[in-house]
Amino acid sequence: MKWSGRYQHYTGEAFRRDLIAGGIVGIVAIPLGMAFAIASGVKPEYGLYTTIVAGILISLFGGSKFQIGGPTGAFIPVLLGIVMQYGYQDLLIAGFMGGVILLLMGVLRLGFLIRYIPKPVTIGFTAGIAVTIFSGQIGNFLGLTGVKRHEYFLGSMRELWDRLPTWNLYSVLTAAICLAALLITPKLLPKLPASMVGLLLSTAAALWLYPGQVATIGSAYGTIPGGLPVIHGLDLSASHLLRLLEPALIIAMLGSIESLLSAVVADGMSGTRHNSNRELLGQGIANIVTPFFGGIPATGAIARTATNIRSAAASPLSGIVHGIVVLLIVALFAPYASNIPLASMAPVLMMVAWNMSERKAFVKMLKTRTGDSVILLVTFFLTVFTTLTTAVEAGLLLAAVLFIWGMSRSLVMHKALPDAAHGERKMQALQPDRHHDCPQIAIFSVNGALFFGAATAFEEEGSELAKHPLGCVILRMSRVPFMDTTGEAQFTELVRKLQDKGTTVLVAGLNRQPKEMLTKTGGYARLGDRHCFEHTGEALDFALSRVDRPTCKGCRQFAFRECASLCKAEGETAGFAVPGSAGPSVQKPGTI
Incomplete structure (x- = not known):
C-alpha cells in the first residue's frame, strides 16, 4: 500500500x-x-x-x-x-x-x-x-x-x-x-x-x-x-x-x-x-x-x-x-x-x-x-x-493432531475398472468382482495426501496388494496432491516389492509435487520414465499391448473393451505373464 x-x-x-x-x-x-x-x-x-x-x-x-x-x-x-x-x-x-x-x-x-x-x-x-x-x-x-x-x-x-x-x-x-x-x-x-x-x-x-x-x-x-x-x-x-x-x-x-x-x-x-x-x-x-x-x-x-x-x-x-x-x-x-x-x-x-x-x-x-x-x-x-x-x-x-488423524483416514486405495456404461469409459471404483476382473492387469486408485500420517494406512493397503500375483499394476495417482519423504519411502517400497515379484508397475496422473519428490529420492528412476503416463488410458493401452495372449484366450472376465478381441486372438505374443500362471514368461525386446 x-x-x-x-x-x-x-x-x-x-x-x-x-x-x-x-x-x-x-x-x-x-x-x-x-x-x-x-x-x-x-x-x-x-x-x-x-x-x-x-x-x-x-x-x-x-x-x-x-x-x-x-x-x-x-x-x-x-x-x-x-x-x-x-x-x-x-x-x-x-x-x-x-x-x-x-x-x-x-x-x-x-x-x-x-x-x-x-x-x-x-x-x-x-x-x-x-x-x-x-x-x-x-x-x-x-x-x-x-x-x-x-x-x-x-x-x-x-x-x-x-x-x-x-x-x-x-x-x-x-x-x-x-x-x-x-x-x-x-x-x-x-x-x-x-x-x-x-x-x-x-x-x-x-x-x-x-x-x-x-x-x-x-x-x-x-x-x-x-x-x-x-x-x-x-x-x-x-x-x-x-x-x-x-x-x-x-x-x-x-x-x-x-x-x-x-x-x-x-x-x-x-x-x-x-x-x-x-x-x-x-x-x-x-x-x-x-x-x-x-x-x-x-x-x-x-x-x-x-x-x-x-x-x-x-x-x-x-x-x-x-x-x-x-x-x-x-x-x-x-x-x-x-x-x-x-x-x-x-x-x-x-x-x-x-x-x-x-x-x-x-x-x-x-x-x-x-x-x-x-x-x-x-x-x-x-x-x-x-x-x-x-x-x-x-x-x-x-x-x-486432529488434522493429521483426519488426513490419514482420508487416504483411500481401491481397485477400479473402466465403467462400460460411461461414454468416456472412466474408471469406476470398486467395480471389479469375481465375474468381472482381469487376472493379469490390476488398476488401483490412490486418493489423498501420501504423508507421514497416512503412511501406515498406505503400507497396509500395499502389503495386501503385494500378496496377489499380477502381471501388471497400474497406480492412478492423479488424486494424490502431496507426498513427503515418509510417503515416498512407503510408495517406493511397494513398487520394489511388486517388481521383485515380477509385476510391472505403471503410474498414471502423477502430480508435480509427488513427481519432484520421487525424482529427488530416486523413486522415479526405479519406476522408469516409460512406465509413467499422464492419463490412465495411456497406461492401460501400454499394459494391454503386452498381455500374455494365451492367458487371455478363453478368459471370460471381459474387464476391458479390448478383451473380446484378445480372447479370440490367434498365436502367441510374448509379454508379461501372471506369476504362477501357465502362460509363457519369456519377454521379447520391446515388452515390459
Missing part, C-alpha cells in the same frame, strides 16, 4: 470527513483507554498515553487504511499477568521487545502465517479472554473492598466470594446507571458514544446524589496528570531482555493476531484491502516507541476501527486525528477524569467483553460436534483457567 494510493485524490471534503470521524473515535477511545489500563493493573493515564502515541503511529505507518490502534481488551489478562509477575517497568520492556518482534515479522514478510491459525483456536481464546475480562469487573460493579488481584481465574473467583459481604449499594446503583446508558443510548441516540454517555451520567449521579460513597479513579490511583506524557527510560540490559523474552513473544503473537483480524474486518466493511506485512511494521514501530512514554502494548482495535469506518473516515488521517483529539482532551481535562467511579468503568468493560465474546460463532461451532468443537472447548477452558500461552499452544497442537 503506497502513500500515493492511501491519499489518492484526497480532497477538502475527505479532510472534513477525517476530522469528524477522528473526533468521534477519539471521544470513544478515552474511556476505553482508561478502563483497559485499570483492568491491566496499571494507572489509567498509561492507557491514554497508549491511545495517543500508538494510535497515531499505527495510522501513520500501518497497512490498513482505516485501522485504529490502541490498548484493547484482548491484552488485559496477558498484561495483568505480566504486571503481577514482573511489575510495570518490566511490562514496558516486554512491550518494547514485542514491538521489535512485530517489526521483524513485517520485515521478513511473515504476515501470511496468521492465516494458518485455526478458527476454533481464535474463537476459543477470544471467548476465554471475554470471560476473564467480565469476571474481573464483578468486584468493581459490586463495590467490593479489599479485593486482591490474582493471576488465575479460580483464585480471583475465590477472592470475590470471600469479599462478597463488603458489597456497596451505591456502587451497584452507579454501575446500573452506566449499564442502562450503555444499553439505551445506541437505540435512542445512535450517533453519541454510549460509553462516554454512561460515564458522564453515572459520575454525575455519584457526585450529586451520594458524594464520597463510591471508590473513584482518583481515590484508587491518584489524580490523572494533565499535559503531555513524559518520556521514560527503559532498562534494556541483556539480563532483562532474556528474562522477558517469553512475555514479549506472547505480546507479539497476540498483537499480530488481533491487528490482522481487525484489518480483515475493516476490509470487509470498507471494501479495501490491507497490507498485512506493512500492518505488522506499523504495529511494531508503535509498540517500540509507546513504552518510552509509559504506554502499554497496543494493537488494532476492532470496535474503534468499525466506528471509524461508520463515521465515514476517508483515510488514515482519521486515526491520526483520533490520537490528537485524545491528547488535547488529556492536556485540558485529565484531572476531572479522576472523579469517575470505578463502578462506572465496570459496565463499560463488561460490554466490551460481551461484544468480543464471539458467542454466536462459539455456539455454532459447538453444535457441529466435530473435532473443531473439541479444539474450541480446550482452548476456551485453558484460556480461562490457565494462561493464554498454554491455551494457544494446546489448541494449535490439538488442531495439528
